[in-house]
Amino acid sequence: xxxxxxxxxxxxxxxxxxxxxxxxxxxxxxxxxxxxxxxxxxxxxxxxxxxxxxxxxxxxxxxxxxxxxxxxxxxxxxxxxxxxxxxxxxxxxxxxxxxxxxxxxxxxxxxxxxxxxxxxxxxxxxxxxxxxxxxxxxxxxxxxxxxxxxxxxxxxxxxxxxxxxxxxxxxxxxxxxxxxxxxxxxxxxxxxxxxxxxxxxxxxxxxxxxxxxxxxxxxxxxxxxxxxxxxxxxxxxxxxxxxxxxxxxxxxxxxxxxxxx
Numbered sequence: 073x074x075x076x077x078x079x080x081x082x083x084x085x086x087x088x089x090x091x092x093x094x095x096x097x098x099x100x101x102x103x104x105x106x107x108x109x110x111x112x113x114x115x116x117x118x119x120x121x122x123x124x125x126x127x128x129x130x131x132x133x134x135x136x137x138x139x140x141x142x143x144x145x146x147x148x149x150x151x152x153x154x155x156x157x158x159x160x161x162x163x164x165x166x167x168x169x170x171x172x173x174x175x176x177x178x179x180x181x182x183x184x185x186x187x188x189x190x191x192x193x194x195x196x197x198x199x200x201x202x203x204x205x206x207x208x209x210x211x212x213x214x215x216x217x218x219x220x221x222x223x224x225x226x227x228x229x230x231x232x233x234x235x236x237x238x239x240x241x242x243x244x245x246x247x248x249x250x251x252x253x254x255x256x257x258x259x260x261x262x263x264x265x266x267x268x269x270x271x272x273x274x275x276x277x278x279x280x281x282x283x284x285x286x287x288x289x290x291x292x293x294x295x296x297x298x299x300x301x302x303x304x305x306x307x308x309x310x311x312x313x314x315x316x317x318x319x320x321x322x323x324x325x326x327x328x329x330x331x332x333x
Contacts (some may be wrong), residue, residue, distance in 0.1 A: 081101045083098075083136075088139060088148070090155065097127065099216070100124060101136065117223070118324060120161075121326045121327050121329055122327065122328050123161050140153060140156065141298075142186075154193055161194065162199050170197060172292050173198070175205050175293045176293075177207045177293060177294070177296070178279075191206075205284070209309060210275060211255065211273060212273050217272070223269055224321070230333075246266055258270060258273065274312060286316045288320055291320045292321045295325050297324070299326070299329060
């Protein structure tokens with residue numbers, strides 16, 4: 073009989089054992105103490121979830137992500153997935169009171185089945201009768217994607233040569249390549265080193281949605297994402313939300329990641 077996550081997760085012949093009793097050296101992912109960060113982009117932003125151990129190779133990380141997303145021959149059961157999602161929610165609830173949430177925001181268009189499950193579990197954890205509104209940020213046309221030159225200059229202030237090299241590569245390679253795409257994906261189309269500088273690739277679905285969000289003054293907003301690696305997409309989301317409404321309280325719940333605002 074499999075147990076549910078408290079300490080960690082370890083592989084077991086193509087499957088995974090979720091063990092709530094204690095951490096083991098063979099665990100590949102742990103909740104341990106959920107991480108809390110304060111964002112530099114106004115408001116207080118918290119990140120909760122699981123993190124892979126540094127020693128876990130990328131292939132094993134990918135296999136486990138496929139496992140919880142329901143991809144492949146071995147997939148997680150619905151009951152196990154619910155338990156896996158719920159555990160960090162208990163920690164989040166201690167800090168923000170999950171019943172106080174007014175709104176969900178999904179990171180990208182076409183939200184994954186895993187994100188849908190996360191939202192369902194969150195609703196079940198609190199109440200299905202809260203009447204929350206939700207917003208889904210959609211991908212903009214690749215021709216509208218921009219590069220944050222000011223941030224690049226600030227990050228490379230001590231190394232003018234690095235700035236020139238990175239700027240030249242962005243101008244000559246990255247931006248032209250993006251503009252020729254039919255559909256832009258940050259993970260697939262931009263090297264990790266440059267992702268934090270890509271901006272203006274997400275937006276509200278329409279003006280009506282944008283106006284509705286702008287009126288949520290003082291509301292508690294939860295950004296829901298399934299897998300996060302660099303924090304670039306979340307930073308873009310926070311930039312967009314704060315541009316529209318600076319008087320809401322934004323919290324981030326990512327199931328697996330390593331986000332530092």
